[in-house]
Amino acid sequence: MRALVYQDSTLRLEQQYPCPEPIEGEALIRVLLTGICNTDLEILRGYMDFQGIPGHEFVGLVEDIYGDAVRERYAHLLGQRVVGEINAPCRQVTCEFCRQGIFTHCPRRTTLGIVQRNGAFAEYLTLPVENLYPVPETVSDEEAIFVEPLAANFELLEQMHLKPTETALILGDGKMGQLAAQVLSLIGCEVVMVGKHQEKLQLAEEHGVTGYLLTDPASFQLENNRRADLVVECTGSASGLALAQRLVKARGVIALKSTVAEQSQLHLAQIVIDEIRVQGSRCGPFAPALRALKQHRLNVRPLISASYSLHEGVHAFAHASQRGALKILLKP
Numbered sequence: 416m417r418a419l420v421y422q423d424s425t426l427r428l429e430q431q432y433p434c435p436e437p438i439e440g441e442a443l444i445r446v447l448l449t450g451i452c453n454t455d456l457e458i459l460r461g462y463m464d465f466q467g468i469p470g471h472e473f474v475g476l477v478e479d480i481y482g483d484a485v486r487e488r489y490a491h492l493l494g495q496r497v498v499g500e501i502n503a504p505c506r507q508v509t510c511e512f513c514r515q516g517i518f519t520h521c522p523r524r525t526t527l528g529i530v531q532r533n534g535a536f537a538e539y540l541t542l543p544v545e546n547l548y549p550v551p552e553t554v555s556d557e558e559a560i561f562v563e564p565l566a567a568n569f570e571l572l573e574q575m576h577l578k579p580t581e582t583a584l585i586l587g588d589g590k591m592g593q594l595a596a597q598v599l600s601l602i603g604c605e606v607v608m609v610g611k612h613q614e615k616l617q618l619a620e621e622h623g624v625t626g627y628l629l630t631d632p633a634s635f636q637l638e639n640n641r642r643a644d645l646v647v648e649c650t651g652s653a654s655g656l657a658l659a660q661r662l663v664k665a666r667g668v669i670a671l672k673s674t675v676a677e678q679s680q681l682h683l684a685q686i687v688i689d690e691i692r693v694q695g696s697r698c699g700p701f702a703p704a705l706r707a708l709k710q711h712r713l714n715v716r717p718l719i720s721a722s723y724s725l726h727e728g729v730h731a732f733a734h735a736s737q738r739g740a741l742k743i744l745l746k747p
Contacts, residue, residue: 417747418537419728423724428728432468435533437541437633439482442489444475444497444542449535450560451735451743453591453651454674455528459732461673463529470745471501471528480544489544496550498562499542500701501527506708518697538747548701549622551709559715560744561715562704564591567596567672569700575643575668579603584637587649588615588626590718590741591672595647596624597713607643609635609662612739632658648670656681663716665689670696689702719741 418432437443450472458465480486486493504521506513512520527542528534550559569589577583583599585592587609596619606624610616616626620742629635632654635644635668642664648655651673659669660682669691686693707713720746723731735743 417725419470419725420534421458421469422466424731427731428726432537433444434539437479440485440543440633441481441499441541442477442492442497442544442546442547443481444473444540445478446473446475446535446538446540446747447496448556448560449473449745449747450564451731452616456732456736457651457674458529459746467528468533468537468540469537470537471526472560472563473535473540474498474550474556475651476536477547478539480673481624485544486667486718488714489547492547492549492682496548496556496559498550498697498701498705499527499548499560500546500566500612501529502565502698503527503532503543503546507607517584524542536650536745537727538725548705549554552706553707554705557719557744558708558715559705561594561713561742562701562708563698564594564702565598565707565713565715566699567591567697568595568699569703570696571595571598571645571647571670571698572602574670574694574696575645577602577604578615581605581644582607582648584609584643585619585647585649586610586655586662587651587673588619588657589649589651592647592649593619593718593741594715595649595672597622597715598707599623599647601707601712607637609658615741622714628712628733635671637662643667645670649673653678653680660691663689663691666691668692668694672692672696684716719744722746 477492503517503525505523525532582605584607608619609627646663647670648659648660720741725747
């Protein structure tokens with residue numbers, strides 16, 4: 416198969432890469448569409464020391480399911496369009512996290528295109544059949560490609576209870592920030608976005624979000640020096656955390672959504688004094704993301720900047736790295 420491979424600090428297209436070989440309980444999926452995520456860009460900067468096929472946002476067709484009993488149980492998925500949770504846990508009874516159903520923290524898990532499992536920038540991939548979710552007919556491939564990052568933002572609602580009377584502030588106007596703004600707007604709270612691109616702030620403002628253009632991070636404050644109950648850090652930069660600490664209320668929450676390769680320093684004094692909670696936030700539930708897209712409660716199409724063939728994958732990554740780019744799609 417053709418695949419976009421990252422090896423020895425180089426991203427290249429390979430025309431004759433071995434097709435994945437599923438094990439029992441896994442599905443063989445023909446990839447229809449993929450999306451380039453900031454995590455994919457960080458992999459090219461050394462994140463997780465990953466080598467192989469990156470990519471974890473995908474829509475695909477289930478071509479086969481391996482294992483007779485599993486194939487019979489999940490026969491309804493054969494030939495169906497699916498999206499998939501990216502963590503493949505061990506599911507052993509001896510695993511403390513799997514035993515509790517906390518599969519995203521299984522210490523022996525593999526992660527699609529990130530940790531010890533080849534990803535979606537190829538013609539085929541494999542995932543455990545339990546990870547797969549059918550895509551409703553009314554949701555297009557271009558919309559479904561956002562299910563995984565949307566689920567990561569619905570995780571914010573799983574991790575904390577934000578009242579409709581409270582304020583959520585999003586740092587960063589890129590892909591993750593835009594999706595966080597739409598998801599948080601569903602619960603009726605005030606949503607504020609701070610970013611560096613006026614045109615991206617305007618995208619968020621179409622969903623009732625108040626935008627603030629960030630010109631000088633060192634001196635930026637909201638009007639009347641007010642602060643937010645929740646600050647969602649989506650800048651993908653070490654400096655974003657320092658700004659988040661300035662903009663969160665005492666006893667507020669800073670949610671970290673960015674996965675970055677660079678190291679950052681966390682100044683603890685203010686966190687202790689103001690009793691601030693710092694919450695890591697990663698993967699989340701697919702069902703509400705699919706339901707919101709099916710019900711047309713979210714509008715993700717304006718977040719697509721360009722689409723490329725897999726043959727143009729290296730150029731697509733270059734585009735995704737450019738200032739101002741939002742979602743870049745790859746179509747095998």
